[in-house]
Amino acid sequence: MKGQEREYTSTGVPPWRSPVALSVALHLLIAGVALAGWSWSNPIKEPPPSSISARLITQQKPEPSPVVEPVDQPDREQERKELEKQKQAELQQRQKEEEARKAAEKKKREEAKRKAEEQERKREQAKAEELKVQKQREAARQKAEAEAKERERRKAEADAEKKRQKEAKRKAEEERQRKEEQRKREEAERKKQEELARKEAERKRLEAERKLQEQQLEAQAEQSRKARADEARRQEQAAAAKARESQMLSESQKYQALIREKLSQAWYPPSSATEDMTARLQITLLPTGELASVKLVASSGNTAFDNSALGAVKSLNRYPVPSERDTFETYFRQFTIEFNPKRLR
8 A cells, every 4th residue: 555544344324314413403403492482382471482402513534435345244234233322322322411401391391481480470469459449449539529529519518508597587687677676566456456455454444433422422422311210120129128028027037927927835844844934946848838848946944844845846737827928038038036935936
């Protein structure tokens, strides 16, 4: 060989199908799929994902080795198996990396979703707080409006009340003035009536005094006439009474004498009687002359003497009495009589 020639071993694989090229292409494909999937599955705006840097490592193109005859076929088979194992290991590594990437992306998506949900919750809470504040503001506004309306209503009521009180005061003043004028008219009318009544009373009083004087004069004259008539009548009655009394006395004396005579005839004094003995008896008669009762009012000191007198009074069934009732009532209704041996009185 001229110079020094490098011997190259050909694997029979095109350069674009080399493991390095396949690895780079596979990483680019995974990155594209991940970006597309992330953009499709996450509509919520999230921070941009971490960039994946890929570096294409180009293997120096080996110089073509001179074609030589394969020397050892088992070595190529071994190399192929090694290459297959390497590919299998790279595939498993890529799967693990893919799973790790998917797990990281899932976690990132879940974190992004959690953050989005947290932001949404915060937005909802902020919205609720804002709504609450708005409601409070609305309530405060409505309360302020209600208070303003209430103040206006109260002011209107106060104004109406003042107006009503003013009107009532005016009416009361008018009513007071009317009543005062009416009172003055009534007072004037009352004074006028009182004056008329006073004059009428004075006239009546004078008329009454005049009539009273006339009546007094008439009464005095009548009394004078009555006094004279009474005096004349009294004198006549006195004269008649005197005459009557004289007549009654005369008649009573007559009947008393008759009674003494009858008692004298009926009385039998005892033998022991003396002239000094006197018994006084009270006799009560009926208008018919019958004896009503007899009572010893003064004893003679001698029982036999007293009993004889009582026996004489009781022995008479009927006493002589006047038929004139006045004479009987005056002298014979009840009288006393004395029993003495010498006389009966």
